[in-house]
Amino acid sequence: MGFGNGIMRIGRVELRVLDLEKSVEYYTKVIGMEETGRSDGRVYLKAWDEYDHHSLILKQADHPGLDHFAFKVKNDVVLKDLEKKVEQFGCTTSRISYGTRLAEGQAVHFVLPTGHHVELYYEVERLGTKTGSLNPHPWPLDAHGIAPHRLDHVLLTGDDLKTVTRFFMEVLGFRQSEKITTVDGEELIGSFLFTTNKAHDLAFIKGPDSKLHHVAFYVESIHDVYKAADILTMYNVPTEVTPTRHGITQGQTIYFFDPSGNRNEAFASGYITYEDFPTITWTEDKIGQGIFYHRRELIESFVKALT
Numbered sequence: 001m002g003f004g005n006g007i008m009r010i011g012r013v014e015l016r017v018l019d020l021e022k023s024v025e026y027y028t029k030v031i032g033m034e035e036t037g038r039s040d041g042r043v044y045l046k047a048w049d050e051y052d053h054h055s056l057i058l059k060q061a062d063h064p065g066l067d068h069f070a071f072k073v074k075n076d077v078v079l080k081d082l083e084k085k086v087e088q089f090g091c092t093t094s095r096i097s098y099g100t101r102l103a104e105g106q107a108v109h110f111v112l113p114t115g116h117h118v119e120l121y122y123e124v125e126r127l128g129t130k131t132g133s134l135n136p137h138p139w140p141l142d143a144h145g146i147a148p149h150r151l152d153h154v155l156l157t158g159d160d161l162k163t164v165t166r167f168f169m170e171v172l173g174f175r176q177s178e179k180i181t182t183v184d185g186e187e188l189i190g191s192f193l194f195t196t197n198k199a200h201d202l203a204f205i206k207g208p209d210s211k212l213h214h215v216a217f218y219v220e221s222i223h224d225v226y227k228a229a230d231i232l233t234m235y236n237v238p239t240e241v242t243p244t245r246h247g248i249t250q251g252q253t254i255y256f257f258d259p260s261g262n263r264n265e266a267f268a269s270g271y272i273t274y275e276d277f278p279t280i281t282w283t284e285d286k287i288g289q290g291i292f293y294h295r296r297e298l299i300e301s302f303v304k305a306l307t
């Protein structure tokens with residue numbers, strides 16, 4: 001856990017997909033996740049280095065995008081405390097009952113000021129990592145595809161970034177690692193937030209409410225980002241941005257699309273943060289460099305393709 005707010009990490013993302021079987025094939029073969037269960041029309045998956053039952057849920061739908069994402073909290077005390085704080089902020093909460101999701105207990109659901117659906121939970125079955133926890137090897141010999149260690153972060157779009165940032169910082173106890181503002185500093189057009197010691201656990205950029213920009217999976221190094229690029233070409237997966245570095249977070253990255261058009265990222269490195277990390281500011285005139293450090297300009301699809 002980062003710093004006493006009791007929120008350990010982004011634990012899961014549920015994506016809407018247009019063709020469930022084609023998507024399962026993509027997330028298992030190309031991304032290299034493992035299917036851990038099926039229930040109620042949903043498929044549950046985890047990455048090899050994750051020990052909880054799942055971090056990705058796929059659900060068939062007639063339009064792609066983010067159904068919801070969820071944070072794993074420390075225990076029931078934290079869950080109840082945060083539930084109260086979310087209510088006090090003015091967001092209506094509801095309880096997702098035990099067993100609604102495969103291998104999970106209760107969750108608290110609410111909707112962000114940006115329209116995204118979020119849940120908090122703490123009970124989930126543990127399957128263990130693929131390499132185990134006794135004298136483990138560094139990676140599994142039968143890893144395939146991009147084989148990320150884990151789910152890393154989501155980037156979402158929304159209109160009122162000041163309010164959603166205030167919500168995460170004041171109500172849920174997140175910190176802000178970076179922000180993008182207009183040159184005069186008046187408007188917030190990007191906000192990068194963390195609850196662990198990562199550079200970001202989630203981020204928002206200015207845009208339409210309720211939309212997903214991308215879901216990112218963590219790989220170890222720039223070499224793994226290049227290997228991901230090779231694998232994407234081998235499988236003929238549409239790649240949006242070939243390997244480069246972010247100015248923001250300083251991580252290495254490649255962007256590509258799942259079969260439904262949901263953007264994925266393989267993300268490596270990035271600096272680490274502490275509770276007292278001083279927020280970095282990027283001004284709008286340098287946003288190209290902030291996002292794509294080498295190219296120094298945005299590409300049109302990166303701004304427009306949302307699900």
Ligand SMILES: [Fe+2]
Pocket residue numbers: 153155214216265267
């Ligand atoms: Fe990202």
